[in-house]
Amino acid sequence: SYELTQPLSVSVALGQTATITCGGDNIGSNSVHWYQQKPGQAPVLVIYTDTKRPSEIPERFAGSNSGNTATLTIYRVQAEDEADYYCHVWDSSTVVFGGGTKLTVL
């Protein structure tokens, strides 16, 4: 079965840039989506189809996908960005989530 690999944790200073990776075999040939989840809340879609951003998500959130790695980049990180982030792939019959990355804002 297809697997997505994320770092367990990423730390970033307030106002700096955070990069969260999602590794998978030839993941660049799939559409990758990203979710933010804060404690006690349901996940929120922040990036879909590699690079697209829902209208309510700040422009600071960006995505890319190539080769064996998809990346979520958060520019000018704010305190409210501290959360768990999950990458996700849907291949028409199976849903796969990465293990999640805890983003800590210092």
Added chain:
Amino acid sequence: QVQLVESGGGVVQPGRSLRLSCVVSGFTFSTYGMHWVRQAPGKGLDWVATIWYDGTKQYYADSVKGRFTVSRDNSKNTLFLQMNSLRVEDTAVYYCARGLQHPAYWGPGTLVTVSS
């Protein structure tokens, strides 16, 4: 506005059954595929099952195949998850989510605890 609300969770003994419901509003339910996704305490997101907009196709994670059944009643805007032969490892918050490729709307979840 789009709303999804799960219900039916609770405490159940191993081997017993439970049926979850997800009532939706604010959109045309019959035109969207739906997922069930769960999250064990302190763990990550874990896909459970998917059903097409018209109910003609269902897909399941290997961990629940043969025990769980996803269904829907488009006339009642309701998604279901019938869970049989429950195991301790099925303990989780269960979310329903709208849309097949990248579900953009999720319910708040309902907690299922399997314990003797």
